[in-house]
Every structure is written in structure tokens, then in C-alpha cells.
Amino acid sequence: MSLLKVNELGITFGGLRANWDISFEVAEGELLGLIGPNGAGKSTLFNCISGFYAPTAGKIYFRGRDVTGFRPFEMARLGLARTFQVYVATGDLNVLEYVMVGSFMKTSSRLKAKAKAEGLLENMNLTGLAQERVANLPVAAQKRVVMAAALATDPELLLLDEVAAGLNPSEIDQMINVIRWVHSELKITVFLIEHVMELVMKLSHRVLALDSGLLIAEGEPAKIVLNPEVIKAYLGERYVAQHSGRGGERA
């Protein structure tokens, strides 16, 4: 049985079709990527799945259960955690406290919450920052903190929204290792949006491509980057027309 199933999902804002007729499944244990140009509707899709937007059409199933229209905290309690593309911290929580908020989802004991948070911080190389205010950290560290908090809820499925954006190459390598660790050691299914193709290509088993709210392609990472529909979405129709001959030769 698939962990997540999305069936003919659609959402419109006024007259804008942000997502249209999207159907796919995420299998348990999979590492799935989602790519697409800016404005393709990737984050909107994540927001629908995690309950931040109520879809105007279609259904979402989590572990076979219809969860369409569930609210974010309900999705979290069912086992779906997520991170956010942009993080604005305004409070005074420190890193340890922030991750503890996540562990408090499953326990009301402060000691247990703390022990779990400290374990996660150690595994994610954040122990040294435990007492720092999250708002004072650089972007890369903030993203890892938010990810650690999401992991502290013990999810089955983790949605990562552009965790590598704004990171330098060595930070990207670190992030790749963290995601690998989440997937293989914590046995969490990962579904990630990413513009950094290096990360997508190295990690994903399978990639979905979205353009103008529509699912245009789906397949292995090596094949999806050669898909004419995907190239067209990123580089435009004219580029594909000019280069289609050479592509044929190479094949």
C-alpha cells in the first residue's frame, strides 16, 4: 500500500489554477523528488498535502485514509512532517527548545522531550548550537533546526521544501548526508522539492516534474532531465526546437 496517494488534486486561487489534476503515489521507504520552474505550484502542492491549503478538487489519502481537508496539526499527528522554504523566527526559543517543541507532540514529559531533542541535535551536528537563539543563526543552520524539530515528531513521511536553497556547496553535501541518514537510519519516507539538481540527482529514486500546476513528467532522475517536456518547461519551446536534432543524434 502506498504511504501517500494524491488523486486528481486541484486548487484554484481566484481564477488561477495553481494545481490541476495531479495524481501520484509515494511508496513507503521511497525518496521522491519534485522539480519544476518557479511558480509551477510545487509549494502549493506541499501546502495541500500538509493541510495548509484545502484543495478545491481531488482527494488525498495517507495510509489509505482520506485526509483531504485535514488541518496541519492533524496531518502532523498522523505522521506527516514538513519544513518550510522561508523561515522567519521572531521568538526567543533556543535551538534545543525549538526541537523540544517537536518532541512534545508525542510526549508531555519534559525529560523525555529533552532527551529526544538532544539525541537528534547530536546526530545532526547541532549540539554546539543548542543554547543559541534560533533567530540568530545563519540560514543553513536554521534549516537544519527546523528539520530536526520536524523529525522530533517521529514522522513517517517528511516533506522537505527547498532545504538546500541558499546553501554553499559544502553545506549542500552536508545536507545530502543528513537526508540520507533520515531516509536510511530513521526509515522515514522523504518527499522533497528542490532546485539544486545535484541534490535531487544524488538522492531521489524517482522524480516528479511540475509545470504551470500540471504534472508533466515522472521517472528516474537520469531520465527526467532528458525529458523534452521538462526541458521545455525550464528552457522554453524555442530551445527545444533548436536542439531537438542534436538530442536525436546523441540517442
Place this chain on the structure above:
Amino acid sequence: MEILNRAVDFSDFPKIDLYVAAAVGVFLLVFPALPHSGFTMATMIQFLMFSVYGMGWNTIGGYGGQVDLGKAQYVGIGAYTTAVMMVRWDVPFWVSLPIGMALAVGWSFVIGYPLFRLKGHYFAIATIATSLVLKDVFESWSFIGAARGLKIPIKGEMPNFLYLQFRQDYYYYYIILAFFFIGLFYINWFRHSRIGYQLRSIKDNEDIARSLGIDAHWAKIRTYAVATAFVAAVGSFHACYNFNIEPEDVMGLDLSILIALMAMLGGAGSLFGPIIGAAILVPMKNYLGAWFGATAGLVGLDLIIYSFIIMLIAALEPRGIWGMITRLRTGRRN
């Protein structure tokens, strides 16, 4: 037992803070034995009352970041419950106190449910509006004395612990001091409890909080109820201490703003902030207010000063005096 341990666990504060806090605690305990005037005693009682008001406000307003400018309506419910029950049915203070708190908390759910759908300034304005509407209702409700208010008659011999009627102020002082310590230990527990953490994460970023399994709306309503219980308890005390309550005194906008201001000046979202705020503003209000009003004939100047303080906090240090102290400390480290 774990709850009690956590209520007295102050280990995250630097030693120096704890020495200062202990010294202040001892001073508060022995204050009535020191030489003092009646006016000083009244100021001290008010300081303790406003500290507890501020502690209550600090749960939702400080840790939760929801600026609530309508706390006076719950002071009014507490005060009126105690007064009405005493005047009409001879009910002792200790019976009407929990009833007043329960009624106020019940009303806070009615108000909180729709209001917490609003955010930021809209929420703040809505709390003012509901508080003023309830005040108007009380002012025209003849059963509870309408705009003239209620006067609690003397019940038998003094000192009367059942009805909280004393000739000497130090009895009132020690009762409100007990409230103060209970409140302080409760907040110390609260700030490290699950709901405390959840609330702070809502203040930090509500979307992330929701994605971490927190029902933000319900968490706010629950905390609002806690804040309400605090102010309603002090409201009940206020009725007995003053013998005389009117809607204008216990439900006015001034009171709501003062409650919020004390906590914000001292440091919203910190344990000692509301106490620091009350320690500065209450004496200022009493001494300056008396001086401006009586000597200088400048009634209302104190209100201008409050507004000025609000602007200063907003512009310089949103975390108030406690925030400045923290900044000085961490600044030295860097």
C-alpha cells in the same frame, strides 16, 4: 511530584538573579514589620495585585505573543461575582473566589473562540471592544448595582477571614502575597511545560508550530483561560480589599492597558518581567499621579507618561527591561 519540582526549579537563571530574587522575596515577607506609612502599604498591595495581573497577562500576551488589551473584563467578572454573592447571599470570599474564576474562564472561552481567529492588531482591538461592551452591560444591569456599583457591608467582627474584612492592611497584604507566590511558582512551571513551549513556538512562527502538531487555536484559548483565572482571582480580592466596586474602576480601559503595560515594560515572555514592570509603574502611578493631580493640577498627565513608555518600549526594546538585561549580559559575552 514532578510538577512541584519543576515549579521550584529556577536552575536556568544565573546565580546572581536568584540571590536578588531571594532578597526581594525576604523583603516582601518582612515588609509589614518595617516602618511604613499607610500610603506605602496601599502601594505595596497594589504592586502585588498588579504583579499577579501581569503574570496572568504574560502567559498569553508574553509567552504567546497575543497582545490582549481586554483583561479588565475578567477582573470585573471576578470582582462582581464576589461582591454580588457577598451582598445578596452572604457567600464567603473563599467560596465566591473559585466561582468567580470559573465564570470568568467560562466567559473567556466564549470570547476566545472567535477572537483567536484574528491576528495581531485585529486581535488586540477586538479584546478592547469585548471588554468595553461587557463594562457597558454591567453599568446598566441594576441587579449588580449598575453604574453606581456595589458596596459590601461589614459582616460582623473584624478580623473576618471568611469575608476578608480587616481593619489592618497587613492582613490583605499577606493574602495577596500568597497569591503572588502561588502565581510565581505556577508561571515558573508553565514556562517549561508542554503548553508553554508550544505557545512560545506559536509566537515564533505559527505555521511551523502547526506543522509540529500544535492546534494553535486551541492552545491559545487554553492559555487565555489560564491568564483569565489569574486576573479574576485578583479581581475577587480587589472587591474585598476595596469594599466598593464600580464598573469604571474594575473594568475600565485604563486597567486593561495598565495590566498589559506592566508586563511589557518589565519584559513580556519572561518570568520576572511583570514583577519588575509592576515595581516601577505602580509606585510611579501612585506617587506621580497623586502629585500631578493634587499639587500640580495636571489630571491625566500620568496617562501621557504611560503612552510615552509604550512608545519607548516599542521603539527600543520589545522585550522590555528584562530584554535589556539579557542583551547587556550576552553583549558582554560576544
